[in-house]
Amino acid sequence: xxxxxxxxxxxxxxxxxxxxxxxxxxxxxxxxxxxxxxxxxxxxxxxxxxxxxxxxxxxxxxxxxxxxxxxxxxxxxxxxxxxxxxxxxxxxxxxxxxxxxxxxxxxxxxxxxxxxxxxxxxxxxxxxxxxxxxxxx
Amino acid sequence: xxxxxxxxxxxxxxxxxxxxxxxxxxxxxxxxxxxxxxxxxxxxxxxxxxxxxxxxxxxxxxxxxxxxxxxxxxxxxxxxxxxxxxxxxxxxxxxxxxxxxxxxxxxxxxxxxxxxxxxxxxx
Numbered sequence: 001x002x003x004x005x006x007x008x009x010x011x012x013x014x015x016x017x018x019x020x021x022x023x024x025x026x027x028x029x030x031x032x033x034x035x036x037x038x039x040x041x042x043x044x045x046x047x048x049x050x051x052x053x054x055x056x057x058x059x060x061x062x063x064x065x066x067x068x069x070x071x072x073x074x075x076x077x078x079x080x081x082x083x084x085x086x087x088x089x090x091x092x093x094x095x096x097x098x099x100x101x102x103x104x105x106x107x108x109x110x111x112x113x114x115x116x117x118x119x120x121x122x123x124x125x126x127x128x129x130x131x132x133x134x135x136x137x
Numbered sequence: 138x139x140x141x142x143x144x145x146x147x148x149x150x151x152x153x154x155x156x157x158x159x160x161x162x163x164x165x166x167x168x169x170x171x172x173x174x175x176x177x178x179x180x181x182x183x184x185x186x187x188x189x190x191x192x193x194x195x196x197x198x199x200x201x202x203x204x205x206x207x208x209x210x211x212x213x214x215x216x217x218x219x220x221x222x223x224x225x226x227x228x229x230x231x232x233x234x235x236x237x238x239x240x241x242x243x244x245x246x247x248x249x250x251x252x253x254x255x256x257x258x259x260x
Binding site for chain 2: 042049
C-alpha cells in the first residue's frame with residue numbers, strides 16, 4: 001500500500017487536539033483514567049513506608065510523622081476521593097470488560113455485575129477495617 | 138510474507154493492570170483512609186495501630202508480607218499501564234520514553250518492594 005503522502009493528496013484530517021474536552025462522555029473517560037495517577041502516588045507513599053520500615057524504628061517513626069503533616073492529610077483526602085471514584089467506575093465498566101456470564105442459561109445483567117462488584121468493595125472495606133481494629137485494638 | 142511468531146507480551150501487562158485495578162477498587166479507599174487519614178489524625182482507630190512493632194510483625198508474617206507485596210506492586214503496574222494508554226489517547230507517542238516510565242518504574246518499584254520485604258523478613 002502506498003502512503004497517502006506520496007500521492008500528493010492532502011485529505012482532510014479531523015484534528016484530535018483536545019478531543020477529550022469535546023463532550024462529557026470523553027471528559028469522564030479521561031477523569032477516570034486519571035485516577036491512575038493517584039493510585040501510583042499512593043503506592044509510592046506505601047513503598048517509601050516499607051523501605052523506611054526496613055531501616056528501623058527511627059526511620060519508620062519519621063514516615064509516620066510525615067503522614068501527620070497538613071499537606072499529607074490534604075493529599076490523602078484527595079487521593080481517597082480519586083480512588084473511591086476509581087472503585088465506582090471500575091465496577092460500572094466491568095459489565096463491558098467481562099466475558100458474558102451465563103446463569104441458568106440467562107445472561108447476567110449489567111446491573112447485577114456492577115451491584116455485586118460495588119457490594120464486594122463495601123464488604124471487603126469493612127472486613128479490612130474490622131481486621132485492623134481487632135488485630136491491634 | 139514473513140509471519141511474526143513472537144508471542145505478544147500484551148496479556149501479561151493487561152493481567153497486571155486488571156489485577157491491580159480490581160485490588161485497588163476493593164481495598165484502595167479503605168487503605169488510604171486508614172494509613173493516610175484515620176491513623177495520622179487519631180480518628181476511629183487506636184493511636185498505636187501503625188506502631189513500629191505492629192507493622193513490623195505484620196510485614197514479617199507471610200500473609201502480611203504477601204498482602205503488602207500484592208498491593209504495592211499491583212497498584213504500580215495498574216497505574217503504569219493505564220497512564221501509558223492515556224498518553225496515547227492524548228496524542229503523546231513518545232515510544233520508548235513512555236514505556237520506560239510506565240513499565241520501567243513499576244518494575245523498579247516491584248524490585249524495591251521485594252528488597253524491602255525480604256530485608257524485613259530476614260533482619
